[in-house]
Amino acid sequence: MSSREMENVSKSSKLDFKDLVVSTKSKVLLKNVSGSASSGDLLAVMGPTGAGKTTFLNVLAGRVSHDSGTITLNGSPLNKTHRRRLGYVLQNDIFLSNLTLWETLYFTAMIRIPDKVPKQEKTEKIYTIVNSLGLKKCLHTPIGDIFSRGLSGGEKKRANIACELLTDPDLLLIDEPTSGLDSSTAHTLMVQLKNYATEYNKTIVATIHQPSSQVFNMFSTLLLLVDGEVAYFGLANMVIEHFASLGMTCSQHYNPADFLLEILTPDLNTRDNEGDIKKTHSLQVPIGQLNGGFVTESDKEEGKGPADVPLTLVRSCSDVKIVNDSYIVEGETTRRWPTSLWTQFKMLNWRSYKQSKGRILHTFDIIQAAFIAAFSGILFFQTENSVNTVRDRSGLVMTSLIYWSFQMLITTLLGFTGERGVVSKDRSAGAYRLSAYYLSKITSEMPLLLSVPVLYNTAVYWLAGLGGVDGYFVYLGIGILHCLMIQSLAHNIAVLVKDVRLSMMVGNVIILAGLMLGGFLNINPPDWLLWVKYVTLVHYPYSATMTYILKDLPDVW
Numbered sequence: 001m002s003s004r005e006m007e008n009v010s011k012s013s014k015l016d017f018k019d020l021v022v023s024t025k026s027k028v029l030l031k032n033v034s035g036s037a038s039s040g041d042l043l044a045v046m047g048p049t050g051a052g053k054t055t056f057l058n059v060l061a062g063r064v065s066h067d068s069g070t071i072t073l074n075g076s077p078l079n080k081t082h083r084r085r086l087g088y089v090l091q092n093d094i095f096l097s098n099l100t101l102w103e104t105l106y107f108t109a110m111i112r113i114p115d116k117v118p119k120q121e122k123t124e125k126i127y128t129i130v131n132s133l134g135l136k137k138c139l140h141t142p143i144g145d146i147f148s149r150g151l152s153g154g155e156k157k158r159a160n161i162a163c164e165l166l167t168d169p170d171l172l173l174i175d176e177p178t179s180g181l182d183s184s185t186a187h188t189l190m191v192q193l194k195n196y197a198t199e200y201n202k203t204i205v206a207t208i209h210q211p212s213s214q215v216f217n218m219f220s221t222l223l224l225l226v227d228g229e230v231a232y233f234g235l236a237n238m239v240i241e242h243f244a245s246l247g248m249t250c251s252q253h254y255n256p257a258d259f260l261l262e263i264l265t266p267d268l269n270t271r272d273n274e275g276d277i278k279k280t281h282s283l284q285v286p287i288g289q290l291n292g293g294f295v296t297e298s299d300k301e302e303g304k305g306p307a308d309v310p311l312t313l314v315r316s317c318s319d320v321k322i323v324n325d326s327y328i329v330e331g332e333t334t335r336r337w338p339t340s341l342w343t344q345f346k347m348l349n350w351r352s353y354k355q356s357k358g359r360i361l362h363t364f365d366i367i368q369a370a371f372i373a374a375f376s377g378i379l380f381f382q383t384e385n386s387v388n389t390v391r392d393r394s395g396l397v398m399t400s401l402i403y404w405s406f407q408m409l410i411t412t413l414l415g416f417t418g419e420r421g422v423v424s425k426d427r428s429a430g431a432y433r434l435s436a437y438y439l440s441k442i443t444s445e446m447p448l449l450l451s452v453p454v455l456y457n458t459a460v461y462w463l464a465g466l467g468g469v470d471g472y473f474v475y476l477g478i479g480i481l482h483c484l485m486i487q488s489l490a491h492n493i494a495v496l497v498k499d500v501r502l503s504m505m506v507g508n509v510i511i512l513a514g515l516m517l518g519g520f521l522n523i524n525p526p527d528w529l530l531w532v533k534y535v536t537l538v539h540y541p542y543s544a545t546m547t548y549i550l551k552d553l554p555d556v557w
């Protein structure tokens, strides 16, 4: 990442975390984790699986609250304003699957880089980052998901990093940047991240599983966690020496990362007296007593060991020349959102339309609607307008209402579920207001959601000969209102019920109960349930449509 214009050199800063404790009801996830990272550093967090690495990053990012301990930036507690200058690349790559990589980056740039930055500068920034992360060849590839192929795992990981780099964060947290990458790509990526940290004076904290020796040698500082406890914190290039001083020697030419993980990974073959698996390590020293490391070269020369030196890094920040204070200027840091409500609404509308188009106007759904419309047309073709056909026409209207009730419910619920993770990620990054998202969701999806029902109702109305032109508009209008009611019911269910299967179940029960108690399938419900029909979503559309269709048959009434 050598392009001068790509990032701005950040002000020097020092992040300290001291005695962090995180626990759940049943388990302590982090136990007195302490350390620090200065701008320009690449702090690697290593440890066996389940050691608490992700929990630690979540705490720094403010996504998980800590029971005790402090996190400070240049001595003052890390607050929301500081966290706005923080980028967090999650372990899972959460994206909207139908957007291309370019569209994803474009959206991020437009919504997370302040409005005052010209559009051209934002797009140039995208190209610079894409080039430096080797993503140029897949710029117009859809992100994809388990149903439709798109970016590879490694490309998604780099896309995730690219999105965060766009915002030019001072502190970048990355969970497993190299997972899913081949060793050469992993090495290149780590070189890029290291250069980014040193050239632009950024602080990078990355959890990493099994780095190669070359990658390991790039780390400035190392935090080793085991079962939530610090096994080592200090300069990465002194960890081997430190463990050697404790009697654990790494052979020459052996990957230091492998050596560390081997001695720190619990030996699951050990069983206690009852025969249950016991968690033990092949360490000769309890984890708590391993804590700390040599901090600087001079400490080492002075013969200071882990117990003698405070857990601070002595990298001098004052020698870093500050070009400018990145995109954030005085006053900007206190603003809640990087962009205006209008920009948020416009961009969310754009993204939602792109994501939802393929899902809502799916070929199968169109074929299904065409088939049902054709079948209804054949069955009820030019039904005579007489008392004898009232039941037929009532059946046709009811079939349409039932069909669109379930269709709208499923389409809306699935749309919400697919986006929940992305919205939660965006909102954690402080990207936009929830109101902007909700408004844009409704306005972008409405034309898509209504287009097929409009065509369906048009075909059915004229094929079945339900009336004239005025009746057609009434029929269509009621159909549209019914779809909108179901859409808002689905929105409410989706907000209240996170589990998609449960939300479908709740929606199905509400609609079916509405059909049974709507006052036309069962006309003699128990007295105490008579009121329910007035709150069902099908009672009014059905009654209104039938009233209009049968208005010329006074005998019916």
Ligand SMILES: Nc1ncnc2c1ncn2[C@@H]1O[C@H](COP(=O)(O)OP(=O)(O)OP(=O)(O)O)[C@@H](O)[C@H]1O
Residues within 6 Å of the ligand: 024, 027, 029, 047, 048, 049, 050, 051, 052, 053, 054, 055, 056
């Ligand atoms: N909400 C929770 N309730 C109970 N236990 C939890 C919770 N969240 C995490 N854990 C447990 O805390 C431990 C640390 O989890 P964490 O995800 O931080 O580990 P990790 O070091 O990042 O693991 P990996 O390398 O496999 O990603 C794990 O044993 C996990 O099962």
